[in-house]
Amino acid sequence: MGGDHGPHVLLLAARNSLQKLPKLQLTICGHASAYAQFSDDLDVKTRLRVDFVDCDEVVTMTDKPTTALRKKKRSSMRKVIDLVKSGDVQACVSSGNTGALMAIAYYVLKTLPGISRPALISWLPKGQGKKVLLLDLGASVNCDAEGLFQYAVMGSVLAEQCSHIHEPKVALLNVGQEDIKGNTLVKHADQLLRDCPSVNYIGYVEGDEIFSGDADVVVTDGFTGNIALKSSEGIAKLVINEIKQATIETFFARLLSKLALPLLKKLYQRINPDQYNGASLIGLRGIVVKSHGNASAEACYYAIKQAYEEAENAVPDKIKTKIESVLMEH
């Protein structure tokens, strides 16, 4: 258990998850001190659905991935991955150091046959309550066309399994929609996807179309994906801060902002960032979900729910089957 807010927020999310997902069995890895109170507050029946593993080592936010991997073998982060590997749990969630989590998961779980590198993938909001999957968000910053092709297959499986979208529309992120646009990487990946009948490939989309276009899955390399995600977060924060600033500057605006509360609440429900928390590390022989370091308890719940749904739908198995069938026609 980690994250910027410490175990408290995660335990609150754990309690919500046990309530909202009645079939969920939870194993919590962390310091015993944090767990005792949590367990006492549960009713007897719920307590039977929770296991606890005491871990006295912690991967910190500043640990290098290699340090975490080599020197922190008794950490809670390592333990949850080990439990996925041994099959004792079907999925894990962590809000700790992303680089360390990816390194440990990659090393311990290994990639599925036919997959070169795992990818970090997350849901993002589109208009009218719809959502879109974007990958890779930074699991791998140097990527080739074959890697982008594999991301497309994996993203397609996740959209189909977890959101029950039939033949999800997959697009490549590019600087224009025309054939001639783009760097050599996307042009090559475009060709690979055009030649693959089992992915519903719709061609290129531009940055703005992530949030408005037809695509259910948008594929890009980890460098560009990370920057697309973070710059969108940056401008969204800026717009929201400027709204707040404008509302506190005058009396009339202050009054209005009070009156506008129900409206803002409605808006918040539409584009609630919490429900987009939970980036999955896919392409591995096991389910790993990364919750944002400073996520709220509600946001952490969505990350747990994401892991639960991937387990329920056996996403790694489905990716394995799909990639095998794609490689056969390839």
Next chain:
Amino acid sequence: MGGDHGPHVLLLAARNSLQKLPKLQLTICGHASAYAQFSDDLDVKTRLRVDFVDCDEVVTMTDKPTTALRKKKRSSMRKVIDLVKSGDVQACVSSGNTGALMAIAYYVLKTLPGISRPALISWLPKGQGKKVLLLDLGASVNCDAEGLFQYAVMGSVLAEQCSHIHEPKVALLNVGQEDIKGNTLVKHADQLLRDCPSVNYIGYVEGDEIFSGDADVVVTDGFTGNIALKSSEGIAKLVINEIKQATIETFFARLLSKLALPLLKKLYQRINPDQYNGASLIGLRGIVVKSHGNASAEACYYAIKQAYEEAENAVPDKIKTKIESVLMEH
């Protein structure tokens, strides 16, 4: 003259520019029919500050860059670039086909000595009314470390000359701030910038820090820059659309949105997208500014103002001098 709205919007912007920039001399290239009415409406004194060049050919939005370059030598787009080349005008603005404009400008004007490729650069909003320069926005999608280094030098000169920022802080866009993060391209560019005392290089910034961090200039390759810019535009549009949608859905919200008009106006002034219109194509032996295809008259005015300021501050000469001195120490 082009753009999605036709010459009308540009001519309105031209009139505003003549009013607001009293030293501006304007040459308009386009169809004579559109110009006649415009000229008639000007007072005698202002009319003396305007020249007109009749062009009977148009580069359309769907023309390929190579077609525009080779087959449309009598187009208004080609004419304005030719006028920059001959020195008859000091700068040009176009809201036409971006790819065609870049190809013609690159071919006719050529790059400055020491610059391999031009870059497309624009101001973006930061909090508290500040702004930041982002480049490259897509002039070149395949870029090496030396190219990123040259972008840093050029961006630094533009920030210093047009915004009078002393020793502007320059950053490289990356997926993390730590030294170990990033692909081979940014790591190499980072080294080049660390070794260059005449650029005030502050290291890496992440996507969200474009809009909140310390940097005055953020440097990245054209592929990533284009996607960072467009995905930010995409999410900003989404947030604004969701606000609009939320305000029309209930009577109370409709009432509130009317009451909130002054507030929204205030907010609009803070993050008015119009004032960020006008992407400059820098690194060439002449000043070329691209106005957004569907920009309003006010937005077009900002593009003309940007071109005017670059001319007044002799930006290409300053870039030339700076790159020469940097190459000497390099």
